[in-house]
Amino acid sequence: MAETVAEVTVRHRDAPVGRLRGAAEGVRAYRLIAGMWIRSTLAYRASFLMTALGNFLATGLDFVAILLMFSHIDALGGYTLPEVAFLYGASGAAFGLADLVMGSMDRLGRRVRDGTLDTLLVRPVPVLAQVAADRFALRRLGRITQGLLVLGYALLTLDVHWTPLRALMIPLMLLSGGAIFAAVFVAGGAFQFVAQDASEVQNSFTYGGNQMLQYPPTVFAKDMVRGVTFVVPLAFVNWLPAMYVLDRPYPLDLPQWVAFTPPLVAAGCCALAGAAWRAGLRAYRSTGS
Amino acid sequence: MRLYAIVAAGGFRRHTTYRIATAAGVFTNTVFGAIMAYTYMALWSVRPGLGGYDQSQALTYVWLGQALIMTVAMMGGGFEDELVERIRTGDIAIDLYRPADLQLWWLAGDVGRAAFHLLGRGVVPLAFGALAFDLALPADPRTWLAFLLAVFLGVLVSFSIRYLVALSAFWLLDGAGMAQMAWLGGVFFSGMLLPLNVFPGALGEVARALPWSSLLQIPADVLLGRHTGWGLVGAYGFQLGWAALLLGTGRLLQAAATRRVVVQGG
Numbered sequence: 001m002a003e004t005v006a007e008v009t010v011r012h013r014d015a016p017v018g019r020l021r022g023a024a025e026g027v028r029a030y031r032l033i034a035g036m037w038i039r040s041t042l043a044y045r046a047s048f049l050m051t052a053l054g055n056f057l058a059t060g061l062d063f064v065a066i067l068l069m070f071s072h073i074d075a076l077g078g079y080t081l082p083e084v085a086f087l088y089g090a091s092g093a094a095f096g097l098a099d100l101v102m103g104s105m106d107r108l109g110r111r112v113r114d115g116t117l118d119t120l121l122v123r124p125v126p127v128l129a130q131v132a133a134d135r136f137a138l139r140r141l142g143r144i145t146q147g148l149l150v151l152g153y154a155l156l157t158l159d160v161h162w163t164p165l166r167a168l169m170i171p172l173m174l175l176s177g178g179a180i181f182a183a184v185f186v187a188g189g190a191f192q193f194v195a196q197d198a199s200e201v202q203n204s205f206t207y208g209g210n211q212m213l214q215y216p217p218t219v220f221a222k223d224m225v226r227g228v229t230f231v232v233p234l235a236f237v238n239w240l241p242a243m244y245v246l247d248r249p250y251p252l253d254l255p256q257w258v259a260f261t262p263p264l265v266a267a268g269c270c271a272l273a274g275a276a277w278r279a280g281l282r283a284y285r286s287t288g289s
Numbered sequence: 290m291r292l293y294a295i296v297a298a299g300g301f302r303r304h305t306t307y308r309i310a311t312a313a314g315v316f317t318n319t320v321f322g323a324i325m326a327y328t329y330m331a332l333w334s335v336r337p338g339l340g341g342y343d344q345s346q347a348l349t350y351v352w353l354g355q356a357l358i359m360t361v362a363m364m365g366g367g368f369e370d371e372l373v374e375r376i377r378t379g380d381i382a383i384d385l386y387r388p389a390d391l392q393l394w395w396l397a398g399d400v401g402r403a404a405f406h407l408l409g410r411g412v413v414p415l416a417f418g419a420l421a422f423d424l425a426l427p428a429d430p431r432t433w434l435a436f437l438l439a440v441f442l443g444v445l446v447s448f449s450i451r452y453l454v455a456l457s458a459f460w461l462l463d464g465a466g467m468a469q470m471a472w473l474g475g476v477f478f479s480g481m482l483l484p485l486n487v488f489p490g491a492l493g494e495v496a497r498a499l500p501w502s503s504l505l506q507i508p509a510d511v512l513l514g515r516h517t518g519w520g521l522v523g524a525y526g527f528q529l530g531w532a533a534l535l536l537g538t539g540r541l542l543q544a545a546a547t548r549r550v551v552v553q554g555g
Contacts, residue, residue, distance in 0.1 A: 050466030057473055065482035071489050073335045076328075198313035204320040212324045219331040224323070 026129035033133035041138050048139065055142030059096075062214065063088060063150055077219035082157040083246055084216060089151025090170070090238035091213035094177025095206070096144035101178075102185035104134045109192040109199040118286050128277060131189060160245060169241045169259070176262035177237035181206065183269035184232065190273070190280035209234040217251050225251050236265040292389055293397035300401025304409070311409045314359065318414040322355040326422055340487035345425040346513050347484070352418030353509045354481050356411035360403050361443045361504040363479045365451060365472045368399050372455040373464035382550055392539055395455075396448055403444040427514055435521060439508040442528035446503040449535030450475075456539065459546035479504040500531040 041048050066088065070081045079087075108131050111117040120130045151170075160166065188202030195201070209228065217225050217239050229235040229252060243250045244259035304311075326348050333344040342350065358364065372395060375381045384391055418424055427433065454471045458464040476482065478501035485496045485506045496502065507524050510516050516524040 044463050047461070047463040047466040051469050054466065054469030054473060058469070058476070061473065061477050061482060064477070068483055068488060069332055072339055072487070073332065076335070077331045195309055195313070197307055197310035200310065200313040200317045204317045208317065208320045208324060211321070215324075215328050215331075220324075220327045224327070 022126050026126035029125040030129040030133045033130065034136035037133070037136035038138050052139040052142045055139045056146050057142075059092065059143045059146045062092075062211065063146070066214070077216040079216040079218070079248075082154050082159070083248075084214070085150050086154035086158055086246065087216060087238055087242055088214040089147050089149075089154050090173045090177065090242060091210055092147025093144055093151055094147075094174050094237050095181050095210040096140065096147045097174065097178035098181030098185060099143055099206075100137070100140040102132050102182045103137060103140060104132055105185040105189035106192075106199045106202055107131070107134060108189045109196045112192060112196045112284070115286065117284070127281060128186070128189075132186075158246075160247075166245045169245050172262060173238050173241045176266040179266035180234065180237050180262070180269050181209070183266070183273035184209070184234075186270075186273040187276050190276035193280035193284050205232055205234070209237075213238050222251060229254075233265050233269065236262040293393055296389075296394055296397035297401035297404075300398035301405045302401075303398075304402050304405040314410055315413045318355040318358060318410065319417050322352050322414055322418055323421070325351045325354075326418070340484050341515070342484065342486075342513075343425070345423045348418070348422045349424040349426060349513060350484050350509050352415050352422070352424060353512065354505055355418070356415040357407075357440065357443070357505055357508065358481065359406040359410040360440060361447045361479075361508075362399075362403075362451065363447075363475045363481050363501075363504055365454070365468055365475055367402055367448075367451065368395055369451050369455040369464065369468060372452075373458040373468075376455070376458040377462055377464075385547060385550060392452060392536070392543055395452065396445075399448045399451075400444060407440065425513060427512060432512060432514060435516075436508055436512040439511040439524065439528065442525060442532060443504045443508050445532040446500050446528055446535065447475075449532055449539055450500060452539045453535065453542060456542045456546055459549055474499075474501055475504070478502065480506040480509075484509075500535060503528040503531055 066084060069076060074080065076084060111131070120127050123130065184205050188205065191202070192199055209232070212220065212228065213234060217235070225235070240250060240254070241259050241262055244256065329347045329351050330344060333339055333342070333347045337343065375384060419426060450471060454467050455464060457467045461467060478496050478499050480502065485493060485502055488496050497506065507528060511521065511524060
């Protein structure tokens with residue numbers, strides 16, 4: 001029964017006019033659902049303040065660990081503290097944006113398992129918007145704030161000859177980077193249609209990817225750098241654009257214009273993730289409970 | 290006693306059900322282990338011997354951290370959510386008139402869970418680390434036994450902290466804030482991000498004296514052969530002392546909380 005509903009929903013959204021309208025509907029629905037969760041969160045104010053602060057501190061711990069490392073050394077992988085902070089802040093803020101908007105995608109597996117996804121399928125609202133806005137967690141502002149603070153610290157302390165192009169790289173990193181991470185969240189959600197309990201695999205690419213990007217690429221084995229450049233293109237979030245800003249060579253001998261491609265890569269990732277999502281939704285079989 | 294053994298076995302069996310989730314977790318631990326291993330290699334290549342570890346000991350520490358992260362629940366989880374939910378909904382009243390002690394009941398279940406996570410989530414990441422990197426694993430089986438005992442005591446300390454967190458729901462109703470604060474302590478002061486003996490000065494002294502150092506730092510140092518003879522006894526004593534203190538506090542808090550429970554009937 002739910003399967004046919006899913007097919008109908010998908011067919012409706014695949015129609016050319018319907019898709020554009022669907023996107024607008026999706027954004028509107030997302031805003032409404034997220035707004036509802038924000039009101040619900042603010043009902044327990046003390047707990048919200050504690051969790052937002054906790055989110056801020058929790059993400060900050062990574063940076064404290066980096067600071068502790070730099071209390072013993074002057075450079076890690078040849079990068080100074082302001083340079084590492086630049087990588088950290090850019091990746092952290094971009095990831096924070098994606099986490100705020102799409103972070104609820106990792107709950108999809110649970111919904112598939114307990115059958116509550118069926119409820120979402122019969123509502124006249126795009127499923128992606130419903131899943132993404134589900135339990136919208138305002139506390140994740142803590143992560144964005146923390147990333148931006150570290151980025152601010154880096155910008156104040158970096159010894160860089162700023163040009164308009166270099167300055168442009170910063171908003172470009174945050175927006176394209178956020179889109180790339182969001183695509184990873186959506187692709188991870190699509191994967192959960194197939195492997196319901198495997199939501200933790202997604203963490204390797206989201207949280208794990210973020211942690212990796214916080215360090216200079218020179219630290220890692222070439223194969224790992226190749227993996228995040230060509231397979232899951234996380235290197236486009238901050239590494240490649242930052243190499244241009246910091247005027248550093250990339251370990252893989254890529255031409256310099258690659259630093260300007262993150263918006264294209266982000267668009268490609270989002271298209272692929274969207275296709276994966278639709279394929280996943282089409283393959284969905286209800287548990288029947 | 291037999292009852293608690295059954296509860297522990299149940300805790301073990303319950304977690305064996307989630308096979309795909311376990312495999313996914315092993316994959317993720319392995320990815321994080323690899324990322325951290327390279328950052329540690331970069332750090333220890335600049336400062337060999339940092340914190341008294343050589344590079345292979347530092348790498349061993351990374352992989353032990355990934356292997357134990359679930360076993361000693363460094364990031365929380367295991368049972369608190371469930372207990373908090375029972376407190377919030379009032380189901381706790383049913384638990385309180387069961388002919389079993391509340392704290393021992395949850396402890397037994399958590400020990401069973403930890404045993405499963407040690408096997409299911411611990412062995413593969415450590416084996417992968419040992420294959421892919423040059424680790425300093427001991428050959429002496431007695432060191433491994435000493436390590437297992439330290440891990441068990443670490444589970445006790447970890448449980449006693451998480452039990453206190455869960456009981457706070459009697460007063461706060463929503464456990465999320467407390468759980469997050471405990472998460473911070475667990476992640477930072479367990480030494481999961483960076484070994485506690487690399488923490489500089491007074492911060493290091495404080496970090497090593499806090500209960501969270503029982504979760505990873507002490508078991509890792511036991512396996513790396515840094516606690517032997519009386520030093521080993523002292524390390525166990527440190528873990529046992531914190532476990533006794535925190536479990537005792539848990540009992541007091543439980544008694545106070547139980548007096549607050551009002552069954553609404555109906």
